[in-house]
Amino acid sequence: xxxxxxxxxxxxxxRRDQIRKEAARLFAARxxxxxxVDEIGKAVGISGPGLYRHFSGxxxxxxxxxxxxxxxxxxxxxxxxxxxPDALGALDALIGGHVDFALDDRDLIILHDRELLHLKExxxxxxxxxxxxxxxxxxxxxxxxxxxxxxxxxxxxxxAAVHAVFGLLxxxxxxxxPQLAQGExxxxxxxxxxALLHSLALGAFAAAAGGAADVTG
Amino acid sequence: xxxxxxxxxxxxxxRRDQIRKEAARLFAARxxxxxxVDEIGKAVGISGPGLYRHFSGxxxxxxxxxxxxxxxxxxxxxxxxxxxPDALGALDALIGGHVDFALDDRDLIILHDRELLHLKExxxxxxxxxxxxxxxxxxxxxxxxxxxxxxxxxxxxxxAAVHAVFGLLxxxxxxxxPQLAQGExxxxxxxxxxALLHSLALGAFAAAAGGAADVTG
DNA sequence: CCGCCCTGTTAATGAGCGTTAACTCCTGTC
DNA sequence: GACAGGAGTTAACGCTCATTAACAGGGCGG
Numbered sequence: 001x002x003x004x005x006x007x008x009x010x011x012x013x014x015r016r017d018q019i020r021k022e023a024a025r026l027f028a029a030r031x032x033x034x035x036x037v038d039e040i041g042k043a044v045g046i047s048g049p050g051l052y053r054h055f056s057g058x059x060x061x062x063x064x065x066x067x068x069x070x071x072x073x074x075x076x077x078x079x080x081x082x083x084x085p086d087a088l089g090a091l092d093a094l095i096g097g098h099v100d101f102a103l104d105d106r107d108l109i110i111l112h113d114r115e116l117l118h119l120k121e122x123x124x125x126x127x128x129x130x131x132x133x134x135x136x137x138x139x140x141x142x143x144x145x146x147x148x149x150x151x152x153x154x155x156x157x158x159x160a161a162v163h164a165v166f167g168l169l170x171x172x173x174x175x176x177x178p179q180l181a182q183g184e185x186x187x188x189x190x191x192x193x194x195a196l197l198h199s200l201a202l203g204a205f206a207a208a209a210g211g212a213a214d215v216t217g
Numbered sequence: 218x219x220x221x222x223x224x225x226x227x228x229x230x231x232r233r234d235q236i237r238k239e240a241a242r243l244f245a246a247r248x249x250x251x252x253x254v255d256e257i258g259k260a261v262g263i264s265g266p267g268l269y270r271h272f273s274g275x276x277x278x279x280x281x282x283x284x285x286x287x288x289x290x291x292x293x294x295x296x297x298x299x300x301x302p303d304a305l306g307a308l309d310a311l312i313g314g315h316v317d318f319a320l321d322d323r324d325l326i327i328l329h330d331r332e333l334l335h336l337k338e339x340x341x342x343x344x345x346x347x348x349x350x351x352x353x354x355x356x357x358x359x360x361x362x363x364x365x366x367x368x369x370x371x372x373x374x375x376x377a378a379v380h381a382v383f384g385l386l387x388x389x390x391x392x393x394x395p396q397l398a399q400g401e402x403x404x405x406x407x408x409x410x411x412a413l414l415h416s417l418a419l420g421a422f423a424a425a426a427g428g429a430a431d432v433t434g
Numbered sequence: 435c436c437g438c439c440c441t442g443t444t445a446a447t448g449a450g451c452g453t454t455a456a457c458t459c460c461t462g463t464c
Numbered sequence: 465g466a467c468a469g470g471a472g473t474t475a476a477c478g479c480t481c482a483t484t485a486a487c488a489g490g491g492c493g494g
Contacts, residue, residue, distance in 0.1 A: 015441090030334060033250035036481060046442070049483075053441055058482065113391050114331060117247060156404035157413060163392035164385045164417050171384025174330050175377065187373030196374060200381050200421040207420020208413065232471085253451060266453075267472050275452065 016054050018044045020068075023061045028107035028173075032062055032115045062115060063123040069108040070130035073101065077137050087144035094141055095201050098169050099194045106173045113170070138162045146209035161208040165201050172197070233271050235261045237285075240278045245324035245390075249279055249332045279332060280340040286325040287347035290318065294354050304361035311358055312418050315386050316411045323390045330387070355379045363426035378425040382418045389414070 013021065022043035026035045037058055038048040055061045080097045084090035102109050116124060139158050143150040149158040172193065188196065230238065239260035243252040254275055255265040272278045297314045301307035319326050333341060356375050360367040366375040389410065405413065 031248065031250060033248060034335070037483085038481085047444090049444085050442055052483075118251070157409075160392065160405055160410060160413055161417060164388045164414060167388025167391065168381045168385035168421065171381045174384060175380035188377055192374075193377060196377055196425060197381060199424045199427075200378060203420040203422075203424020203427075204385065204417040205420075206424070207416045210416075210420070254453085255451085263472065264474090266474085269453075270471050 015044070019051060019054055019061065020065060024065055024107040024111060027062065027065070027115060028110040032058075032111075032118045059118075059120060059123075062111070063119055065108060065111055066116065066119060066127045067123065067130070069105070069112055070127050070134070073098070074130050074134045074137070076101075077134055081137060081141055087141060090141045091145045091202075091205070092198075094138055095169070095198050096194075098166075099197045099201075102169050102172050102197070103190055103194060109170050110173045135159065135162055135166075138165075142205055146205060148209040157208060161205060165204055168200055168204065169197055232261070236268060236271055236278065237282060241282055241324040241328060244279065244282070244332060245327040249275075249328075249335045276335075276337060276340075279328070280336055282325060282328055283333065283336060283344045284340065284347070286322070286329055287344050287351070290315070291347050291351045291354070293318075294351055298354060298358055304358060307358045308362045308419075308422070309415075311355060312386070312415050313411075315383075316414045316418075319386050319389050319414070320407055320411060326387050327390045352376065352379055352383075355382075359422055363422060365426040366422075374425060378422060382421055385417055385421065386414055 019040065023035075023040050026040060026043065037051055040058075040061070041048045041051050051061075055064065076097050077094055080093035081090040084093045116127060119127065139155070139162050142162060143155070143158050146158075148154065149161070236257065240252075240257050243257060243260060246252075254268055257275075257278070258265045258268050268278075272281065293314050294311055297310035298307040301310045333344060336344065356372070356379050359379060360372070360375050365371065366378070
């Protein structure tokens with residue numbers, strides 16, 4: 001069954017991408033340590049050790065997923081924020097991008113902060129560096145959008161608020177069960193949920209800027 | 218080394234509580250499946266299988282922790298909300314209680330929604346029932362506090378907002394490293410962080426009530 | 435047409451781990 | 465003072481599981 005050039009025909013994922021997708025799904029559902037390689041193999045139609053032709057090991061699959069999502073988030077975030085006309089527009093763009101990600105790639109969002117500890121030190125450092133960059137991007141934009149958070153001493157407040165809003169935006173995976181059909185997620189449509197999350201995030205930032213800019217402890 | 222009556226002297230935890238505490242710490246740090254019983258034993262000064270004198274198995278320790286936290290959250294939440302004079306006061310009390318919990322029992326908050334899947338079906342159902350009760354408590358209070366969310370069709374919005382705010386309030390464990398000293402958490406004092414989280418949560422709910430009450434899609 | 439290599443397969447290996455068994459010691463009670 | 469039982473110990477069992485070894489087939493360049 002070899003050598004068919006792995007044509008990148010649309011709608012047909014490469015074997016490697018197939019593995020990525022199924023591994024993400026399984027890791028999200030039962031945890032990295034709770035999934036065996038045989039199971040991942042079965043999910044893509046090959047069996048167990050055949051995976052080692054595509055990844056150097058189980059750890060490497062997780063590392064690939066986490067590095068990939070972190071890079072995509074940072075890259076997309078920079079692009080969107082850069083294309084915006086002003087600070088508030090940039091914040092809107094960041095929120096919208098993150099919401100899309102949280103709603104459309106739930107598995108990866110779950111893994112993103114749940115399985116970080118199972119990475120080897122080197123990969124973990126790399127992912128953390130990317131995450132830190134993403135946070136700083138948000139912090140900069142938020143401080144420009146809300147002048148109260150740009151004051152001296154409000155940087156830690158802004159950073160904590162950004163972390164908290166990430167928790168808010170990433171909450172959708174937790175609120176729904178393992179998997180629901182596409183149209184329905186707890187009674188709200190995908191776009192309804194997106195709009196709601198967007199509102200909640202903006203409201204939270206506004207509150208941080210309004211009341212607690214000087215709570216630097 | 219047995220039979221010292223296990224006196225409930227203050228400042229001395231019972232062996233069982235010692236195990237609870239250390240198991241929670243280890244599970245939070247490296248995941249339920251990533252921690253061996255020998256390690257938990259060593260953390261409390263006994264070794265490996267000695268734990269089986271206090272818990273029927275490793276699963277039982279996790280179940281004990283998750284059931285315990287879920288019960289405490291629901292019980293405390295009901296008590297606080299019941300003692301409040303009005304709906305807004307009840308919401309304040311709920312937020313304050315949850316914030317205290319998130320800041321003071323980080324390990325349990327992490328486990329609470331991270332390791333649920335490693336419970337046996339029966340325990341999982343029990344924890345989920347408690348969690349559902351807690352969510353409904355919040356939903357009721359939020360809808361009373363914000364009339365816009367009490368309208369017909371806004372129930373799903375309110376519930377989604379509550380889930381999202383839980384994600385926000387539970388974000389502190391993720392934002393800080395494994396463990397920091399008591400005084401400092403990312404530059405904000407404990408009380409500063411508590412005040413900030415409180416503001417963020419209220420701001421989010423206000424935004425949900427203001428703009429998106431009819432986004433039932 | 436030959437041979438390389440990509441992609442699979444199954445079998446074996448070796449480590450880790452939860453749990454149980456068998457045994458010891460100490461303490462409070464009758 | 466015997467003794468029942470709580471609270472430990474170490475050794476052994478059985479199972480899972482990631483990884484490696486050894487082998488096979490089929491397509492494509494030469």
